[in-house]
Amino acid sequence: MIKEIKAQDLNTEKFITKKVNEIRAAVGSGMAINALSGGVDSSVVTMLGHRALGNRLRTVFIQNGLMREGEPKRVTELFRKLGVNVEIIDAHREFLEALKGISDPEQKREAITQTFYKKVFGRIVLESDAKCLLQGTILTDVDETVAGIKRQHNVFAQLGIDPMKAFGYHIIEPLIQLRKDGVRIAGKELGLPEEVFNRIPFPGPALAARIIGEVTEEKLDMVRKATEIVEKLLADSGAFQYMAILHDDRVTGMRGGKRDFGHQIEVRCWDSLDAREAKPTRLSFEVLEELAASILDEVEGVVSVTYNIATKPPSTIEAV
């Protein structure tokens, strides 16, 4: 039974000191490793690990080719400014290969998870000198794993390995007593900038979750460009979350006076407190028309743009 620390009860300085000491004790004079995604949980773990171990923590950022425009550079630059060296592992070919021919949403997620854990990160961990692995598991992940909503975040369980028995590996999960709000407080104290907390939620399978049907490099380029436009134009919307979705259906359009079957981008922008229920944001038509014009102008192959007007439920936040 994990003992929860509620955000309002969190003594941040004391918590950080305790976790830094625990990490030092567990790692001893060896090396530790962690994967940074740029999300708040893995960012906070990176800062704690760095404070505890300095250069004895190897932090990798796995470029899966499914990310937003400029993401690897953005994340590594951000951590470089904080004195943390992050190693980019380019594995986008492996992910694209794994996604080939798959249209089913569940199978897409599975292909990405398996490629991450079994192939790419699994290989890095096994080839490394690290005896400890730092993970950003939070209490909500544990709850959701128990409830069967989310998959287990434990890398070795994914690999089918009991790390202690097999290798004497330790898994360290310094955030496991916290929820998201507690993690944010700790992150602020550790010097992480606003942009780490303020970015809108982004799904684990990244842009692969924003493509209906098979994921290809061409489609990733289209949805990446559309995502950049949507995130830029809706940054000041005050919305809970916003996104661009590339449809698989083709619709009729006209280019240069000729019929042209093209792609459709769906824009979603949600008002929500906690993602359990959500309503479409009442954007002005000036903004909606600017979104459509920019996407039609800048994303080659797109002839149609829609705005989602359904509520959650019965819709979900993401389409895939």
Next chain:
Amino acid sequence: MIKEIKAQDLNTEKFITKKVNEIRAAVGSGMAINALSGGVDSSVVTMLGHRALGNRLRTVFIQNGLMREGEPKRVTELFRKLGVNVEIIDAHREFLEALKGISDPEQKREAITQTFYKKVFGRIVLESDAKCLLQGTILTDVDETVAGIKRQHNVFAQLGIDPMKAFGYHIIEPLIQLRKDGVRIAGKELGLPEEVFNRIPFPGPALAARIIGEVTEEKLDMVRKATEIVEKLLADSGAFQYMAILHDDRVTGMRGGKRDFGHQIEVRCWDSLDAREAKPTRLSFEVLEELAASILDEVEGVVSVTYNIATKPPSTIEAV
């Protein structure tokens, strides 16, 4: 060379008298036949033919199963009130059979056209005693056929038959010198009610043009229901045209607390003068939310609703 009669130059009474006399002269003491769709052109031809021939005109309404809710009944009732008997030919099985397995928009249109002309109406004409066929061809149809935009409306050309040579059939096209505005004026003079002119444009392939991908009875039921809701809620919008489109893509939704891959309906509502250029109508969010709620509530299997925000061009008015 067909001599155009512009709406402003139309002497309506004189035009009608002339066409009635021409039809009488051509048909002599025999029978004539025509197909009524409920659109303005075929409605005006029906009234002209009825005035000229009375019961010697056989008017058929071909139920292709692709129509809006209540359409055959609505059209036949309307003409019954005008003293015109319209015979409904139920051919929906033949059309559904012809559409089976076809996803390509062009092939769908072709299947509907071929079924109409070669199978259903062709059969009725050949089996009838009629020596004359009345057609609602207008000058714009001729122009568009010459330009290659639209297909030729001449039934016998469709059948690959020169009617004069083969059967001594006449084709009578009383509206061929007019454009739409002139046809409307003639229709009003002939006693056709407002609703014949005021209905928003509806495509030839009917609801088959509102389904992306294969047309099935189940999908027709869904899009028919959604069309009814959209046409009811947007009747007072003042828009040029509005429609519901059923997508082929499945999106994630939730029903009864469980994940459920469902359908998406796209609503389009256009502001336009002449359909050449169009902008999405700036509907209020009250209306958009009511549209979404009604569709999600009343159309089984739908978990998501969008509103089109693209302009024409590069979009087209219809999606298929």
